[in-house]
Amino acid sequence: MVSERGLEVLRAIVQDYVDTHEPVGSKAIVERHAFGVSAATIRNDMALLEDEELITAPHTSSGRVPTDKGYRVFVDHLAELRPLSSAQRAAIGSFLDGSSDLDDVLSRTVRALTQLTGQVAIVQYPSFARAHVTHVELVQLGGGRMLVIVVTDTGRVSQRLTFVRDEFDDSDLARIRAELGTLLVGRSVREGLLRIADRLSEASPAAAPHEAATDEIVRAVAEELEEFRQDRLVMAGSATLARRESDFRGSIYPLLEAIEEQVTILRLMGEMVTDSQGLSTSIGRENEPFGLAEASVVASDYDATGSRARVGLLGPTRMDYPTNLAAVRAVARYLTRMLEEDESSR
Incomplete structure (x- = not known):
């Protein structure tokens, strides 16, 4: 069983690995984080984390990197959403204000999200079967x-x-x-x-x-x-995958294929479980049934006048989950508010 300090060590490893893209060692953790214990104690904590399959060594005698299971524990228990800055919120508003219709709103939404996060942005059209x-x-x-x-x-x-x-x-x-x-x-x-x-x-x-x-x-x-x-998606930022190709152990072509066809991503987003904050995350091997075992998806629900849909981000498992989750939540809330205001003005 992992101790509270062990979980904090996991948090440090995830944060440092996302920031540096380098495996994280005990010495680096002691230097960067105020644990108040020796490197030898941190190494013991890391050994327990490895036993629990939350971290792994990509090379002999290297530091450690999070596993998919480690990312899941981090997202579920350790991640603290980072509020967007006033500049980021202003950027969302300037992108979306003045939209002429729903198609324009959703197109602007994905462009804003990919610029904020550097990930592939996805927004799902609400189902309009009950629209009049x-x-x-x-x-x-x-x-x-x-x-x-x-x-x-x-x-x-x-x-x-x-x-x-x-x-x-x-x-x-x-x-x-x-x-x-x-x-x-x-x-x-x-x-x-x-x-x-x-x-x-x-x-x-x-x-x-x-x-x-x-x-x-x-x-x-x-x-x-x-x-x-019909369910449809609007996406932007697929070129970012090419710039992040080193984050994928294998080929990025399954992701590019899924983006082009949309059906796979629609199914995946439809099956993601939403938490109490309206957020959902599907990480690495959890996406194996959809052929996307090296990718993660984070999403937030938005409300389009009674019909719910999702806005999300697709990228490598080594992503900044707290910032990305905060971004999709902020954009989803802004989108909901815009659509509600548009509805009340008619």
């Missing part, structure tokens, strides 16, 4: 191009360009808008999709003008609403 459609607009651009715009009560504005066979005059366009309004406005995304499916399954009147082109527009709206129901 407030407006559908059609803009004819010429050449058979039609811009379909869908707005929901969560503040999401989406646009899809579709190609139709006909050109519409103002009265025809007004008729289609009215039909879409009747089908969708005031209804949930889920209900709207069901009503569109019923509409497309009905036999079209033979004499109905522009019926085939109208069906194409309705299908485009359905495709847009279907995306509202």
